[in-house]
Amino acid sequence: MIHDILPHKLFNDFKTCGPKPTDYLIRYASGKTLLKACKATEKKDSATGTKDDAYNIPRVGELLALEDKKLADFEGHYLFCIDDTAFFLDDSNASRMDQTPPPPAGYEYMVSRTFRNMSPVERLGGATAAHIAHWESQNKFCGMCGHPMTRGEKERSVVCPKCGNVVYPRISPVVIVAVRNGDKLLMAHNIDNPNPRLFLISGFVEIGESLEQAVHREVLEEAGVKVKNVRYFGSQPWPFSDSLIAGFTAELDGDDTIHMQEAELSEATWVRREDIPEYETDVSISCCLIENFRRGFTLD
Numbered sequence: 001m002i003h004d005i006l007p008h009k010l011f012n013d014f015k016t017c018g019p020k021p022t023d024y025l026i027r028y029a030s031g032k033t034l035l036k037a038c039k040a041t042e043k044k045d046s047a048t049g050t051k052d053d054a055y056n057i058p059r060v061g062e063l064l065a066l067e068d069k070k071l072a073d074f075e076g077h078y079l080f081c082i083d084d085t086a087f088f089l090d091d092s093n094a095s096r097m098d099q100t101p102p103p104p105a106g107y108e109y110m111v112s113r114t115f116r117n118m119s120p121v122e123r124l125g126g127a128t129a130a131h132i133a134h135w136e137s138q139n140k141f142c143g144m145c146g147h148p149m150t151r152g153e154k155e156r157s158v159v160c161p162k163c164g165n166v167v168y169p170r171i172s173p174v175v176i177v178a179v180r181n182g183d184k185l186l187m188a189h190n191i192d193n194p195n196p197r198l199f200l201i202s203g204f205v206e207i208g209e210s211l212e213q214a215v216h217r218e219v220l221e222e223a224g225v226k227v228k229n230v231r232y233f234g235s236q237p238w239p240f241s242d243s244l245i246a247g248f249t250a251e252l253d254g255d256d257t258i259h260m261q262e263a264e265l266s267e268a269t270w271v272r273r274e275d276i277p278e279y280e281t282d283v284s285i286s287c288c289l290i291e292n293f294r295r296g297f298t299l300d
């Protein structure tokens with residue numbers, strides 16, 4: 001899954017420090033991150049099953065050189081590091097613009113989904129940095145009094161210097177569930193997902209409910225069936241939607257007739273184990289849950 005980056009290690013404790021030229025630099029504007037497009041000859045063929053790493057995250061020294069600046073001119077702040085390479089968030093004028101500024105030649109502003117095709121370190125680091133950048137971009141002004149916010153000095157937060165309001169990074173809980181019906185798995189396709197493959201029922205946890213209650217509600221809402229024996233499987237950060245995803249397995253309880261929620265799903269169906277194709281488990285817990293079922297593993 002996205003957070004499994006061994007032998008690399010994420011160090012996300014809060015601190016303030018300056019960058020080295022080889023550290024990563026996240027320049028984030030209008031919901032997109034500036035990435036370096038690899039030369040065509042460096043692109044790998046996705047049809048062969050290798051990763052299409054057509055973009056890389058720029059380094060601090062690289063962007064400073066492009067703009068004829070020195071390390072002393074750097075405007076940005078430390079986010080976290082993976083091994084001994086840090087991720088910094090750019091605070092220069094380019095990141096303060098309300099619209100995406102013109103990128104330097106050879107670079108493009110890309111959506112966070114682009115990080116999914118990168119190496120494990122750039123995938124986790126880039127997407128997590130973009131999650132923080134998104135949160136900061138939404139909290140430039142105090143929600144209590146409207147005053148401009150400043151960055152917290154002792155923890156990852158933004159603080160209102162006028163009224164004292166403190167805002168922490170937003171992490172929204174999500175549940176996802178593999179519902180078994182004998183040798184069949186409940187699979188679905190969300191209308192908003194550009195990936196045409198079938199995945200699992202999932203959704204944001206509502207205020208006032210537990211993770212398990214959210215599982216029961218989501219399956220009933222989206223597929224019209226009831227579940228029992230809801231069991232915790234594992235969790236993962238999911239920075240692409242500012243989320244933490246809790247994965248569960250469950251069994252069908254009663255009638256297996258699916259009543260699909262057409263406002264959210266384009267398909268919901270029971271898929272026999274032998275008809276499920278192989279899913280790569282290196283990024284999402286959804287694929288891990290599907291593979292867990294496909295390979296016949298159970299947690300019971």
Ligand SMILES: [Zn+2]
Nearest residue numbers: 142145160163
């Ligand atoms: Zn305030």
